Amino acid sequence: MxxxxxxxxxxxxxxxxxxxxxxxxxxxxxxxxxxxxxxxxxxxxxxxxxxxxxxxxxxxxxxxxxxxxxxxxxxxxxxxxxxxxDKDTWNIARQVAKERRKRELDPVLKVLDELANVKGEDKDPEFATFKKSIADINKLAKNVDKTLDTMLKAEESWFWGSIFKMFK
Amino acid sequence: MxxxxxxxxxxxxxxxxxxxxxxxxxxxxxxxxxxxxxxxxxxxxxxxxxxxxxxxxxxxxxxxxxxxxxxxxxxxxxxxxxxxxDKDTWNIARQVAKERRKRELDPVLKVLDELANVKGEDKDPEFATFKKSIADINKLAKNVDKTLDTMLKAEESWFWGSIFKMFK
DNA sequence: TTTAACTTTCAATATATTTTGAAAGTTTAA
DNA sequence: TTAAACTTTCAAAATATATTGAAAGTTAAA
The missing domain is CATH 1.10.10.10 (Winged helix-like DNA-binding domain superfamily/Winged helix DNA-binding domain)
Structure with missing residues (x-):
């Protein structure tokens, strides 16, 4: 070619x-x-x-x-x-992750925190399911947030080193 | 609320x-x-x-x-x-990652491999820049692919355990 | 069978997103 | 200043994507 x-x-x-x-x-x-x-x-x-x-x-x-x-x-x-x-792929990935976190993850975390305060009857299965789903998604989102935070501060070599170690 | x-x-x-x-x-x-x-x-x-x-x-x-x-x-x-x-957020994340890998990452990896074979003069700066960019993106994409692969096979607890250890 | 309950399809329509290009705006050299 | 070189804006047009709803298709109980 x-x-x-x-x-x-x-x-x-x-x-x-x-x-x-x-x-x-x-x-x-x-x-x-x-x-x-x-x-x-x-x-x-x-x-x-x-x-x-x-x-x-x-x-x-x-x-x-x-x-x-x-x-x-x-x-x-x-x-x-x-x-x-910028030709550095690590910087590109970081830049994109940073922007999308700011534009999308942050607003979602805000909504999820609000939704954690919804009041209702614990006996009501609809309420219980809602609560559980929100709590689980919140947990996942916060983990993603924390991971991105660390990743954004990380140097390339450090990051890939950890990934490799993580996955043998 | x-x-x-x-x-x-x-x-x-x-x-x-x-x-x-x-x-x-x-x-x-x-x-x-x-x-x-x-x-x-x-x-x-x-x-x-x-x-x-x-x-x-x-x-x-x-x-x-x-x-x-x-x-x-x-x-x-x-x-x-x-x-x-399915209410399990870990399954949801896995399912989405799996589908998007199949639909999007796989085709990109295929194109990148093709592009690694582009022929040209090593002295030509345009050619050298192209080669370098493709090689770097290829490396990143393959790492993402490998990471997803492991993640898709992983159990939730194992995965989050590793993430937490990774980021203290 | 027949029929009624239910599901699927898809051409037409509506909506959302992207692109154009000409006009307006800005900057700098003479 | 003026004018040419260049950049930005944005309403209109083009394109892409999503949605509708009525008709066709399917299935299972009677």
């Missing part, structure tokens, strides 16, 4: 994976493109390569910056902005 | 979380409803409670069965089918 074809395939696969996990396909594709680019790219180059509009490219790049996955670069004597992706 | 209101809130929160993770909102809501129901429910009851159509309810219930999250029940002397959700 040629490099050009390989790049194409990677961008497609990354885009598909992203969309299956609730991430805008274009955003995942732009990220993929920058991931496999040795140099930083301009908005223009990204638009052309992926055949997307200026508005779309601009918004997507802003979002990616918001996710902490890419950054702007400036070159002496040039007005244009260049975009460059 | 009253039980009825709590149920409502939980169904909404679960639906929102699901949709943010690429799971159909209605599917997550039906799952939530069954999770907090002491008894198995009929299609009719689910339709009424969530205000969804018969077709939607039917398709969603089939999907949930496909994900291994709920099951049909039959009652002596009745034609109607009842639906019941």
């Amino acid at each position: 040629e490099l050009a074809e390989g790049k194409q395939k990677f961008i497609e696969a990354w885009g598909k994976l992203g969309s299956e996990w609730g991430i805008n396909r274009t955003m995942a594709q732009v990220h993929a493109l920058l991931l496999i680019s040795a140099d930083a790219l301009t908005t223009e180059e990204i638009m052309d390569t992926l055949s997307i509009s200026r508005g779309n490219a601009n918004m997507t790049l802003r979002d990616l910056i918001g996710w902490g996955l890419i950054e702007k670069q400036h070159r002496a004597g040039e007005r244009k902005e260049y975009f460059y992706a | 009253e039980l009825a209101e709590g149920k409502q809130k939980f169904i909404e929160a679960w639906g929102k979380l699901g949709s943010e993770w690429g799971i159909n909102r209605t599917m997550a809501q039906v799952h939530a409803l069954l999770l907090i129901s002491a008894d198995a429910l009929t299609t009719e009851e689910i339709m009424d409670t969530l205000s969804i159509s018969r077709g939607n309810a039917n398709m969603t219930l089939r999907d949930l069965i496909g994900w291994g999250l709920i099951e049909k029940q039959h009652r002596a002397g009745e034609r109607k089918e009842y639906f019941y959700a």
